[in-house]
Amino acid sequence: MNIDQLTDECKVMLKNNNSVEDILVHLRSNGASKIGSMKVLMACLEIPLSDAKKIVHLSKTWSDVYSSHNAFQDALEKSLTTLSDEE
DSSP: OOHHHHHHHHHHHHHTTOOHHHHHHHHHHTTOOHHHHHHHHHHHHTOOHHHHHHHHHTSSTTGGGHHHHHHHHHHHHHHHHHHHHHO
């Protein structure tokens, strides 16, 4: 299922008073990545990327990958800082 289809489905879910967590479960179970989930939330909730990222990153739905994704982001930031310092 593509992001546009998932967005349409999630808009219906919101109209039916489903929670954001319910939506994230639906997205993940239908193959959406964390980034895809953020895109759908941005479109459905009309929120900026920063808010969508917080919602997805801190959700129960994605909690199983929280530590590994945080570690990856920290390592990436450290590498970029090191590269910047070398220039």
